[in-house]
Amino acid sequence: xxxxxxxxxxxxxxxxxxxxxxxxxxxxxxxxxxxxxxxxxxxxxxxxxxxxxxxxxxxxxxxxx
Numbered sequence: 001x002x003x004x005x006x007x008x009x010x011x012x013x014x015x016x017x018x019x020x021x022x023x024x025x026x027x028x029x030x031x032x033x034x035x036x037x038x039x040x041x042x043x044x045x046x047x048x049x050x051x052x053x054x055x056x057x058x059x060x061x062x063x064x065x
Contacts, residue, residue, distance in 0.1 A: 001019055001020070001021040001025065001028070001033065001037065002019070002020055002021075002037065003017060003018070003019055003020075003037055003038065003041065004018045004019065004020040004058070005017070005018035006018075006038075006041060006042075008042070013064060013065050014062060014063065014064050014065075015042075015044075015062070015063050015065075016060065016061075016062055017034075017038060017060070017061045017062075017063060018058060018059070018060050018061075019034060019037070019058070019059045019060075019061065020057055020058050020059075021057060021059075022057070023056050023057060027054050027059060031049045031051075031061075034049070034061060038063070044063070044065045045065055046063045046064070046065050047064055047065055048063065048064040049061060049062075049063055050062040050063075050064075
């Protein structure tokens, strides 16, 4: 799994993250693995995670800090 797209909106204290994976890999449960990948790019104290409906290869997440 990797981060394909990251859009940061500092005024709104929100970001949109698009995660991608191979078709044979299962989506991780919870937000720990998603957060580990995100922390490699930016350091934020995330307060809220809103997961979109996953497709076979892509999942969108809205984070707020």
